Amino acid sequence: MALRTAPRPAPAKPAPAPKAAPAAVPVAPMPATKALSLPATPTPGVKTTKLRVFRYRPERSDEPFYQEYTIPYHDDMVVLDALNYIKDRVDPTLTFRWSCRMGICGSCGMNVDGTPELTCSTYLKDLKKVPCVVEPLAGFPVLKDLVVDVEPFMRKLESVKPYLIRAEEKPLERGEYRQTPDQVEVYRQQSMCIHCMLCYAACPVYAHDPRFVGPAASALALRYELDSRDQGSAERLAAVATEHGIWQCTFVGECSVVCPKDVDPAGAIQQLKAMAATRLMRSVLLPLSSR
Amino acid sequence: MEEEAVDRVSPMFWGLFSVGGFLVALLLPVFIVMNSLAYPFHLIPADHVTFDGARAFLAGAPLQDGPLSVLAPWLAKLFLVVLVGGCLFHGMHRLKYVLEDFGEAEMKRVLDPVMYGIAAAGTIAAAFLAFSFP
Amino acid sequence: MATETVRRPYVPHRSGWWWTRNRRTLLFQFRELSSVFVILYAFLVLWELWALRGGASSWSAFLAVWYSRPMIVLNIVILAFVVLHAGTWFLLTTRVPLFRIHGRPPPAALVVGGMIAVWAVLSFLVLRFLYGVV
Numbered sequence: 001m002a003l004r005t006a007p008r009p010a011p012a013k014p015a016p017a018p019k020a021a022p023a024a025v026p027v028a029p030m031p032a033t034k035a036l037s038l039p040a041t042p043t044p045g046v047k048t049t050k051l052r053v054f055r056y057r058p059e060r061s062d063e064p065f066y067q068e069y070t071i072p073y074h075d076d077m078v079v080l081d082a083l084n085y086i087k088d089r090v091d092p093t094l095t096f097r098w099s100c101r102m103g104i105c106g107s108c109g110m111n112v113d114g115t116p117e118l119t120c121s122t123y124l125k126d127l128k129k130v131p132c133v134v135e136p137l138a139g140f141p142v143l144k145d146l147v148v149d150v151e152p153f154m155r156k157l158e159s160v161k162p163y164l165i166r167a168e169e170k171p172l173e174r175g176e177y178r179q180t181p182d183q184v185e186v187y188r189q190q191s192m193c194i195h196c197m198l199c200y201a202a203c204p205v206y207a208h209d210p211r212f213v214g215p216a217a218s219a220l221a222l223r224y225e226l227d228s229r230d231q232g233s234a235e236r237l238a239a240v241a242t243e244h245g246i247w248q249c250t251f252v253g254e255c256s257v258v259c260p261k262d263v264d265p266a267g268a269i270q271q272l273k274a275m276a277a278t279r280l281m282r283s284v285l286l287p288l289s290s291r
Numbered sequence: 292m293e294e295e296a297v298d299r300v301s302p303m304f305w306g307l308f309s310v311g312g313f314l315v316a317l318l319l320p321v322f323i324v325m326n327s328l329a330y331p332f333h334l335i336p337a338d339h340v341t342f343d344g345a346r347a348f349l350a351g352a353p354l355q356d357g358p359l360s361v362l363a364p365w366l367a368k369l370f371l372v373v374l375v376g377g378c379l380f381h382g383m384h385r386l387k388y389v390l391e392d393f394g395e396a397e398m399k400r401v402l403d404p405v406m407y408g409i410a411a412a413g414t415i416a417a418a419f420l421a422f423s424f425p
Numbered sequence: 426m427a428t429e430t431v432r433r434p435y436v437p438h439r440s441g442w443w444w445t446r447n448r449r450t451l452l453f454q455f456r457e458l459s460s461v462f463v464i465l466y467a468f469l470v471l472w473e474l475w476a477l478r479g480g481a482s483s484w485s486a487f488l489a490v491w492y493s494r495p496m497i498v499l500n501i502v503i504l505a506f507v508v509l510h511a512g513t514w515f516l517l518t519t520r521v522p523l524f525r526i527h528g529r530p531p532p533a534a535l536v537v538g539g540m541i542a543v544w545a546v547l548s549f550l551v552l553r554f555l556y557g558v559v
Binding site for chain 3: 056058062064114139140142143149181182183185186204208250251252254264266267271274
Binding site for chain 3: 315326353359366383416
């Protein structure tokens with residue numbers, strides 16, 4: 001869709017002052033951001049906590065190592081706050097990904113105490129161990145510190161043809177492809193994926209063999225399969241029903257356990273298996289049927 | 292990413308695994324109880340487990356006097372063959388993945404034919420044995 | 426497309442004992458290992474058929490082992506794993522909806538309840554038409 005830049009509108013004339021001015025509502029002053037108001041080094045009286053963070057500096061050493069940081073602590077601190085505190089005030093060399101800090105961008109996934117979590121949504125007060133151990137997402141090659149290589153994942157997403165495939169496009173004059181709320185509900189769950197890759201970090205099959213297409217890519221395939229507007233079953237199932245596709249899954253189910261958006265990729269893969277198997281049976285038993 | 296060929300073999304074995312899974316879940320419990328545990332726990336009398344009693348089971352004794360008597364020579368034998376086949380194809384598929392998980396990815400090429408081969412052989416043996424009785 | 430890079434990624438290694446890390450994955454592995462016991466029972470049934478085919482004395486010798494205490498214990502263990510399989514199997518099938526109500530899958534409790542009902546009916550039919558009890 002091309003952006004049409006409209007000419008800037010002329011500034012509006014100020015509105016006339018109202019006859020009776022309303023009474024001013026007292027507004028409390030904005031509290032200073034807690035992280036910045038904390039001291040750089042622990043001072044007496046300020047609670048502290050410890051983090052044990054995985055470090056990997058390939059330009060210095062082939063071997064990763066762990067570094068411990070003691071930082072000030074407050075009750076509503078999430079792991080990402082702790083990492084940002086470390087980077088801002090203690091060790092600027094610590095490298096990690098993050099963006100929205102509200103659980104929607106999918107950038108800040110890491111292994112916290114051995115479990116894949118979104119660090120922006122994991123409260124330190126909910127963690128059972130001190131020090132809290134922060135490691136890069138399991139199963140992925142580590143580029144530096146907490147940053148993993150996401151390129152293969154991106155290619156897997158592309159490989160499942162994540163777009164509506166039509167046998168015949170409807171001409172624009174005939175209007176939109178309409179869906180009832182029930183039709184949307186069918187694929188809504190799989191559409192909630194934020195591509196955070198926590199599911200890949202939890203998947204033992206992926207950790208064993210990185211060629212596995214994996215949970216998120218499969219859930220994405222199902223999202224389009226279940227979309228009533230889509231007519232690309234043949235191509236899309238062919239893309240996922242491969243040796244390193246859905247057939248490598250053993251339904252451990254850990255992916256669905258760690259998913260922050262309840263996408264249930266494990267269930268999605270089993271649904272794809274049923275669809276692919278049914279399709280194959282139909283093509284063998286009824287070879288003349290067109291689908 | 293290079294395109295992999297569609298796998299036409301895995302769905303077949305997955306289908307057998309799924310059907311087998313239902314057979315094991317739905318039919319095996321009652322069969323294990325009746326076949327192995329009912330007599331030692333005094334739930335059935337001795338004449339069920341004598342040589343003649345066992346052969347009568349295979350010959351479909353409970354059906355012989357009823358409206359379903361035409362099924363009598365088939366049902367128990369078919370039941371056993373289907374159950375043994377279901378157990379083997381279900382079990383071998385699952386065990387195969389367990390073993391591959393412990394080993395290297397290349398083990399697949401050896402394990403697949405061996406494990407499914409044993410399952411097929413066992414099923415054929417069950418059919419041969421069961422239907423060798425009158 | 427990618428430019429020349431001096432990246433040296435650190436590739437982690439996954440242990441074959443990954444499933445011992447938490448309770449869910451431990452249960453997963455027990456579920457998968459139920460396959461061993463299912464396969465074992467299939468072979469026990471083949472042995473049973475073979476012994477029956479061998480005649481009356483072969484059958485008595487077989488029964489002496491079949492109803493020995495170690496075998497009964499083994500069969501109870503097998504039954505326990507088969508029940509574990511059945512329970513986890515019914516729960517797994519709730520993740521693959523056979524039909525949808527207003528776009529949503531049917532409630533899991535309904536599906537599991539339905540499967541248990543089918544199990545009960547099938548068990549009854551086996552007891553009545555194969556064993557002639559009930």
